[in-house]
Amino acid sequence: MPVEFAEKTVPPGRGIFKRFKGNIEAIAIGVKYFFDPKRSTLIYPKEYIKLRENYRGFIVLNAKKCINCGSCARICPAAAMKLIRRPYTDPKTGKTRMKLWPVINYNRCIFCGYCVDVCPTEALHHVNYHDVVFDNMEEMDQTLESFQQAPEHPTAKEGIPVRYIIDEEKGLVKVRVEGGEQ
Numbered sequence: 573m574p575v576e577f578a579e580k581t582v583p584p585g586r587g588i589f590k591r592f593k594g595n596i597e598a599i600a601i602g603v604k605y606f607f608d609p610k611r612s613t614l615i616y617p618k619e620y621i622k623l624r625e626n627y628r629g630f631i632v633l634n635a636k637k638c639i640n641c642g643s644c645a646r647i648c649p650a651a652a653m654k655l656i657r658r659p660y661t662d663p664k665t666g667k668t669r670m671k672l673w674p675v676i677n678y679n680r681c682i683f684c685g686y687c688v689d690v691c692p693t694e695a696l697h698h699v700n701y702h703d704v705v706f707d708n709m710e711e712m713d714q715t716l717e718s719f720q721q722a723p724e725h726p727t728a729k730e731g732i733p734v735r736y737i738i739d740e741e742k743g744l745v746k747v748r749v750e751g752g753e754q
């Protein structure tokens with residue numbers, strides 16, 4: 573049996589207002605907060621949130637500390653960390669041999685931090701930012717060279733660093749913090 577839908581009717585005389593009531597209310601809220609000096613909207617990228625030092629942002633490899641154990645790649649739940657073969661010259665003996673080095677694919681990484689936690693030599697560390705621009709998908713798949721450098725953080729160069737604090741009376745308040753560069 574076909575389903576019957578009741579026709580929506582609008583009371584005569586109040587039709588237009590009723591139809592646009594939701595839109596008018598939304599515009600009124602927007603106007604109210606536009607003129608509210610306490611509003612806490614982040615004007616990104618002119619402003620950016622300066623995150624705490626222990627924030628789990630992008631990851632950097634210190635190859636000098638890496639012992640090529642592969643634990644970071646084994647524990648990665650997203651298969652973002654992989655091992656690639658690259659030659660390594662021992663500075664003491666001068667001998668070169670192939671070793672397995674970790675590299676990260678940011679197309680897959682979920683920033684869980686397991687790889688950093690499991691590393692026995694602290695060869696991996698997080699930077700405290702999360703807004704990085706990649707031009708294409710290939711760039712997100714790091715090379716051994718790029719994985720050893722902190723990615724460029726453009727908003728920290730051009731924007732104003734801010735933080736949000738909770739004020740007893742005003743609620744969420746945006747404040748400027750000193751030091752634009754990470």
Ligand code: SF4
Nearest residue numbers: 648681682684685687
């Ligand atoms: S942060 Fe998590 S998902 Fe990203 S590479 Fe490390 S273990 Fe894998």
Ligand code: SF4
Nearest residue numbers: 638639641642644691
């Ligand atoms: S866990 Fe640490 S030492 Fe082991 S391969 Fe990964 S980065 Fe290198």
